[in-house]
Amino acid sequence: MSRAVDVVVIGAGIAGVSAAYELAVRHEVDRVVLIDPRPPLTLTSDKSTECYRNWWPNRPMVDLMSTSIDLLERMAAESGNVFGLNRRGYLFVTADEERFRRMVEDAHHTSTLGAGPVRFHPGPIPYRSSPHEGFAGAPEGVDILVGGDVVVDHFPYITHAAVGALHVRRAGWFSAQQLGAWMLEQARSHGLELVVDEVVGIESGGGAVGPVHLAGNGLIEAPIVVNAAGPMAGPVAALAGIDLPLYSELHLKVACRDHLGVVPRDSPMVIWSDPQRLDWDDEERAALSENGRDDLLGELPVFCHGRPEGGADSPYLLGLWEYHGVVEEPLWPLPQDPLYPEVVLRGLTTMVPGLSAYRERLPQTTVDGGYYTKTRENRPLIGPTALSGFHILAGLSGFGVMVAAGAADLLARHVVGAELPDYAGAFLLARYDDPDYLSAISGPLSSGQL
Numbered sequence: 001m002s003r004a005v006d007v008v009v010i011g012a013g014i015a016g017v018s019a020a021y022e023l024a025v026r027h028e029v030d031r032v033v034l035i036d037p038r039p040p041l042t043l044t045s046d047k048s049t050e051c052y053r054n055w056w057p058n059r060p061m062v063d064l065m066s067t068s069i070d071l072l073e074r075m076a077a078e079s080g081n082v083f084g085l086n087r088r089g090y091l092f093v094t095a096d097e098e099r100f101r102r103m104v105e106d107a108h109h110t111s112t113l114g115a116g117p118v119r120f121h122p123g124p125i126p127y128r129s130s131p132h133e134g135f136a137g138a139p140e141g142v143d144i145l146v147g148g149d150v151v152v153d154h155f156p157y158i159t160h161a162a163v164g165a166l167h168v169r170r171a172g173w174f175s176a177q178q179l180g181a182w183m184l185e186q187a188r189s190h191g192l193e194l195v196v197d198e199v200v201g202i203e204s205g206g207g208a209v210g211p212v213h214l215a216g217n218g219l220i221e222a223p224i225v226v227n228a229a230g231p232m233a234g235p236v237a238a239l240a241g242i243d244l245p246l247y248s249e250l251h252l253k254v255a256c257r258d259h260l261g262v263v264p265r266d267s268p269m270v271i272w273s274d275p276q277r278l279d280w281d282d283e284e285r286a287a288l289s290e291n292g293r294d295d296l297l298g299e300l301p302v303f304c305h306g307r308p309e310g311g312a313d314s315p316y317l318l319g320l321w322e323y324h325g326v327v328e329e330p331l332w333p334l335p336q337d338p339l340y341p342e343v344v345l346r347g348l349t350t351m352v353p354g355l356s357a358y359r360e361r362l363p364q365t366t367v368d369g370g371y372y373t374k375t376r377e378n379r380p381l382i383g384p385t386a387l388s389g390f391h392i393l394a395g396l397s398g399f400g401v402m403v404a405a406g407a408a409d410l411l412a413r414h415v416v417g418a419e420l421p422d423y424a425g426a427f428l429l430a431r432y433d434d435p436d437y438l439s440a441i442s443g444p445l446s447s448g449q450l
């Protein structure tokens, strides 16, 4: 069976769903088809920590993310905030004076990129805590808490070893599942069609994209095809003869029942910004060594982080720490690490000493995760390619949930020929045609992003 539509979107993760929503609802494109063999949002997009921040170290990312957060706030207002967008912020904590000095320096730089003002505490402007729910009236920019006493004053569950903390304010979390479901419902009421199938071929001829072949033997023809296939974006682009500079990193996440209520339900996301060594006792060290886990005995990387999950009555705490550094072709079921819950809880205990209550007996935990599919310089790929009509919305790394709205807005502008923002060029695949750009991003792969 063969048929023609206006736009085909491949992949119903948060990227594809957001693109379909932008095209069908905001730009009123008539016949948009979203193709995925899996139920929407079930590969990577429901495994995320679902956090967002406008705090990025370069201009295009601050601009793109700010647009995305503007759109998230607009959708929250339109939907009665069905997806629970909050603005609790990210709290970056350190016990290292020199690191704190650099964090403050970086904060000034990020502020000059348009991410909001810097306020010091103690200082002339009183510190304001975050609203528990929603985002109305919450401050922007960053609050810098100078000295362990000030940190503990505002966040009594954080270690007295802290020497300072940065509370990034245009940041928080939301339910990506609920947002995706709401966008799908809106888009379907504007004519979006969901096709449960896998794209196994993409024709190209005369420099333009041709019909898309489905595993179910059908063909769909469209002048525009959007590749939003997440971890499979590379292989899907290869079907059309396009090479994408993407690689994938495994990231896990643990949900723990914090039944003792150690981390307050109104906490921001808390992030330990120092490398650390875990305090295994001699017996544990010997057992780890015997079991080939010497990787856990030395210094482990920065950014062990966590946040409460669910409402005031929920006991859940999410914890993440990427100490594996595994770069690989995406593979399911995901590689397991049976020690992940214990390692993350011990790492978090350095920042939140009350979690030592779980040292002897781990709480109930569940681990899941997925892949950060990313470019070398950790900027997404958004927009047209050299093959006319073939667009990319991929490389969303560890920020796909927060950037999807802004990325889909940019993608849809390319597709319908609407006015493009200044930052559009920074996300095109064609940036890699520039030798100066290539040499600027050469060197080791960037990692360690939350």
Ligand SMILES: Cc1cc2nc3c(=O)[nH]c(=O)nc-3n(C[C@H](O)[C@H](O)[C@H](O)COP(=O)(O)OP(=O)(O)OC[C@H]3O[C@@H](n4cnc5c(N)ncnc54)[C@H](O)[C@@H]3O)c2cc1C
Pocket (backbone or CB within 6 Å): 010, 011, 012, 013, 014, 015, 016, 035, 036, 037, 038, 039, 040, 041, 042, 043, 044, 045, 046, 047, 048, 049, 050, 051, 052, 197, 198, 199, 200, 228, 229, 230, 231, 232, 233, 236, 251, 252, 253, 368, 369, 370, 371, 372, 393, 394, 395, 396, 397, 398, 399, 400, 401, 402, 403
């Ligand atoms: C542990 C973890 C924590 C994270 N935390 C955060 C966070 O706090 N904030 C944040 O913003 N981001 C976070 N992320 C990142 C975020 O989850 C991803 O960037 C995002 O979900 C990627 O969305 P996607 O739509 O590109 O990919 P996916 O959700 O993987 O969707 C891709 C879809 O494409 C489909 N597909 C693939 N091939 C084909 C084909 N041939 N035909 C048809 N369909 C196809 C797949 O079936 C899949 O449904 C986290 C990720 C992980 C793993």
